[in-house]
Amino acid sequence: MLRETRHEKLLRLLREEGVLPVVEIARRLEVSEATARRDVSDLSGAGRLRRVYGGAIAREPVERPFAEEEVDDLPAKEAVAAGAAQLIRNGETVLLDIGTTTLQLARLLHGRKITVVTSSLAVYEELRADDEVSLVLLGGEVRRNYRSLVGQLTRAALREIYADRVFLGTSGVLADGRVLDTTEVEVPVKRAMLGSARQAVLLATPRKFPGTGSARVCQAEDIDMLITGQATDPATLATFREADVEVVQV
Amino acid sequence: MLRETRHEKLLRLLREEGVLPVVEIARRLEVSEATARRDVSDLSGAGRLRRVYGGAIAREPVERPFAEEEVDDLPAKEAVAAGAAQLIRNGETVLLDIGTTTLQLARLLHGRKITVVTSSLAVYEELRADDEVSLVLLGGEVRRNYRSLVGQLTRAALREIYADRVFLGTSGVLADGRVLDTTEVEVPVKRAMLGSARQAVLLATPRKFPGTGSARVCQAEDIDMLITGQATDPATLATFREADVEVVQV
DNA sequence: TCACACTCGCGCAAAGTCGCTCAGTCGCGC
DNA sequence: GCGCGACTGAGCGACTTTGCGCGAGTGTGA
Numbered sequence: 001m002l003r004e005t006r007h008e009k010l011l012r013l014l015r016e017e018g019v020l021p022v023v024e025i026a027r028r029l030e031v032s033e034a035t036a037r038r039d040v041s042d043l044s045g046a047g048r049l050r051r052v053y054g055g056a057i058a059r060e061p062v063e064r065p066f067a068e069e070e071v072d073d074l075p076a077k078e079a080v081a082a083g084a085a086q087l088i089r090n091g092e093t094v095l096l097d098i099g100t101t102t103l104q105l106a107r108l109l110h111g112r113k114i115t116v117v118t119s120s121l122a123v124y125e126e127l128r129a130d131d132e133v134s135l136v137l138l139g140g141e142v143r144r145n146y147r148s149l150v151g152q153l154t155r156a157a158l159r160e161i162y163a164d165r166v167f168l169g170t171s172g173v174l175a176d177g178r179v180l181d182t183t184e185v186e187v188p189v190k191r192a193m194l195g196s197a198r199q200a201v202l203l204a205t206p207r208k209f210p211g212t213g214s215a216r217v218c219q220a221e222d223i224d225m226l227i228t229g230q231a232t233d234p235a236t237l238a239t240f241r242e243a244d245v246e247v248v249q250v
Numbered sequence: 251m252l253r254e255t256r257h258e259k260l261l262r263l264l265r266e267e268g269v270l271p272v273v274e275i276a277r278r279l280e281v282s283e284a285t286a287r288r289d290v291s292d293l294s295g296a297g298r299l300r301r302v303y304g305g306a307i308a309r310e311p312v313e314r315p316f317a318e319e320e321v322d323d324l325p326a327k328e329a330v331a332a333g334a335a336q337l338i339r340n341g342e343t344v345l346l347d348i349g350t351t352t353l354q355l356a357r358l359l360h361g362r363k364i365t366v367v368t369s370s371l372a373v374y375e376e377l378r379a380d381d382e383v384s385l386v387l388l389g390g391e392v393r394r395n396y397r398s399l400v401g402q403l404t405r406a407a408l409r410e411i412y413a414d415r416v417f418l419g420t421s422g423v424l425a426d427g428r429v430l431d432t433t434e435v436e437v438p439v440k441r442a443m444l445g446s447a448r449q450a451v452l453l454a455t456p457r458k459f460p461g462t463g464s465a466r467v468c469q470a471e472d473i474d475m476l477i478t479g480q481a482t483d484p485a486t487l488a489t490f491r492e493a494d495v496e497v498v499q500v
Numbered sequence: 501t502c503a504c505a506c507t508c509g510c511g512c513a514a515a516g517t518c519g520c521t522c523a524g525t526c527g528c529g530c
Numbered sequence: 531g532c533g534c535g536a537c538t539g540a541g542c543g544a545c546t547t548t549g550c551g552c553g554a555g556t557g558t559g560a
Binding site: 022023033034037038041053054 | 516517518519
């Protein structure tokens with residue numbers, strides 16, 4: 001592996017975990033402890049992380065997508081969520097992915113006579129007090145940073161579910177139609193969601209083009225509808241239209 | 251554990267508790283008293299806490315987030331829960347049923363290095379802020395008044411799980427050893443739990459003999475251990491002993 | 501005041517971690 | 531093919547942290 005990408009991977013791990021002992025870093029990067037130490041030392045010298053005896057601590061704030069206090073780019077997300085909410089008819093079962101955009105969508109679903117299935121603990125907390133909405137949680141390991149459920153149990157639960165629509169969030173969409181995510185563990189869950197609904201709707205604000213992300217979730221062909229804003233890169237939208245995706249710009 | 255993170259954890263504990271004796275700090279941090287003293291001394295030197303003879307006092311304001319909800323017969327439930335907590339070893343996976351007694355048990359599991367699998371949303375809320383405990387939620391429909399997950403999805407999740415012990419609550423136990431519950435929808439989940447653990451432990455305060463309940467969950471033979479109080483009806487206990495159940499009276 | 505139990509800080513030995521050196525491996529250009 | 535530089539993993543001595551024992555210090559109740 002090229003050193004640079006391993007450095008990036010280490011930083012990503014740290015953003016996800018906050019703190020990691022050197023032994024754990026070595027294990028996760030599949031290198032010797034000596035090398036892990038060298039990497040940590042390099043990045044510490046570059047000021048990208050904080051070195052402590054026995055391990056490393058993230059210098060950049062730990063990724064907390066639901067820092068709740070403020071959602072980045074909120075108006076755009078609300079607009080996309082509103083577009084998505086319009087699609088949903090009474091009596092439907094909808095599958096909601098994790099993320100801030102789908103959380104905005106959940107906020108718009110209060111009082112609707114629908115069934116919401118989700119792996120997002122944030123969505124659960126938003127809707128748990130609402131008697132009208134029937135709420136189903138997928139099982140799985142609790143990921144505290146992301147307030148989500150992941151793992152083998154989540155995928156097993158998805159095999160038992162078939163929803164009318166799934167609303168997927170994303171961290172970035174490339175011009176060739178690839179849909180990305182920043183955290184690898186979420187990818188299998190997102191893929192399983194795609195297979196558990198009649199219609200797949202991707203929610204992506206203009207800033208998500210190209211956005212960020214290192215793991216590929218799926219491509220344009222796997223999506224049925226894309227809901228985005230007016231400012232979204234036209235070339236990418238053309239790619240999606242060619243793949244028979246219905247593009248809605250709110 | 252890394253020293254820095256242990257320092258943070260100590261400060262968090264202090265914010266939660268206000269005051270803590272050194273012995274208690276050592277126990278909760280799982281280090282020797284000598285080390286706990288050193289940590290307290292470090293942080294006191296840095297002005298992060300106030301040192302007093304025998305312990306430490308938070309300098310930052312104490313968090314008191316939740317008012318404890320009223321639990322009926324609380325002391326008895328706490329005693330039974332304490333007996334159950336003693337059984338659990340580090341590294342174990344435990345399956346927790348819904349109910350107030352198992353919730354008391356969850357309260358005693360803070361800071362333990364274990365995996366807790368549960369269908370109880372109350373247990374999830376109790377443990378979600380605790381980084382030490384690895385938490386797994388079974389999926390299912392959200393039942394708001396019982397703060398639980400039930401249904402086909404919950405049973406499907408249980409088929410994927412095998413725990414070291416399951417801790418079951420109950421609404422009533424009859425003299426012939428039948429274990430009851432008041433709500434029928436929970437029964438299939440409880441039965442599935444019995445099949446998903448090496449050892450089945452029933453938690454039942456003396457008032458649960460005979461208690462209430464119309465639905466039969468299981469019988470004495472299906473249980474491996476019964477944890478109850480001193481005042482429990484001896485005839486019923488005899489039934490359980492005859493069925494090879496280990497009876498613990500706390 | 502005094503005895504007693506508890507707590508404190510220090511020295512020590514064991515365990516764990518660090519950074520360094522060194523030899524081996526790999527890719528690359530000549 | 532062959533040397534070169536970059537990178538890796540193992541070994542080693544130095545350093546840091548940890549738990550325990552000990553003597554001194556501190557709070558409590560008779």
